[in-house]
Amino acid sequence: MRISFLSNLLIGGLALSTLCGSSFTSTLQAQNSVSLTEELSPDQKFLKELLDLGFFRLAELHCRNRLASETLSPAIQAELTLELIRVLQEKALCVPAPQKKELDLQTQNLYDDFRKSNMDCPWLLIVDFQYAVGIFAQAKRAEMEARFAFDAEKSMEEARELAREAIRRFLEVDTNREKAVLALAQEGNILAKPSKKSGKKLGKKPELFSSRFSEEGLSLYELESLKNQLQFQLLLAYQLQAMTYPEDSLDRMTSLKEAQSRAGNLTIIPSGSELYWKARLEEIRCLRLQKNFEDTGKRLDFLADQIENTNVLIPEELRLEMIAEQIRLHLAEKDLEKALQIIKSEFHVNLLGKNGELDCAILELWLAQWDEAMKKNANGEKNEEEVRKFQEGTIEILNAIRAKSSPWWIRKAEIL
Structure with a gap:
């Protein structure tokens, strides 16, 4: 799951699918590589290279050194805070439990301090979302480790509580997102497109000081993109919550059906979208986990036919995940x-x-x-x-x- 219940989550950041892809630390991507903006900022490009190499300490130092500058624009400050949160979250996924607790506390303090000091920040929704993704990543790790814990029942309950907390936070972000959409409509900006300009130009080399955040705040386009990302993260969180309950229990089935419902909502987006394929695969997983093997097979056949007989291309990573689901279906049978x-x-x-x-x-x-x-x-x-x-x-x-x-x-x- 890199932070991403995991692909680049929102603004090209989290890798929680690679909870789900080539590295869980790509779960903080949340099993999700759709971005609100297409272009990465210089800071984000540099940090991505460091995180891909596993250089967490260097990535953390870069963020902290940049944040120490007194000349940062609000947009860059928000972006770097978000990136530092993500770096600490990803690092926490790869260290022993004692170090993980310390990193989780650092992340929480950083997030709480930013929120208290920036209640009117126009990008606060994105910071809230990133922090919630990190809670989901903690839940994913806790659920996995609970399977071999000395007190498995207690450990699984702790994982369940983390999953519930992630769900609560995602729902809260979605509520605030809806309020932001309404505010744009009241201002007459309902058709606003994302700005091509990314931040203020400072100094002699403005390209080194740009942000992927528009100084004008989130556009309607970006808020709608966030809506889809939230639906996908809720899908993953409900699916994870289901796995913390005993097999065949009513609670497990209820959570899986909720996850399946959200997957179905996302399959109406354009089939060329990576999020479309991710939602399709998660829908298939939900059906398999419900032991509805007939419909699981039909969905897999539908995807295979769609890939073979249309010009729509599925990302290679997701094609491999589809093979994994085919194997698991027959194993379950x-x-x-x-x-x-x-x-x-x-x-x-x-x-x-x-x-x-x-x-x-x-x-x-x-x-x-x-x-x-x-x-x-x-x-x-x-x-x-x-x-x-x-x-x-x-x-x-x-x-x-x-x-x-x-x-x-x-x-x-x-x-x-």
């Missing part, structure tokens, strides 16, 4: 043969490291085969060689994930 048909064993290793969801789905497939072989062996069948083959294959896949994938996906694979 206890049909190992069909799961194996999705991906041939002779080339599965070459796909590892390209997508975290697919990595884990392939590992789940080999674990299922190993488990099946051991059951046969326990029932008196002489198949020690087959057991050893799947055991060695599972270890080979896990080692490949350790070598090629991000810390988030390595941790998730090891839990399997």
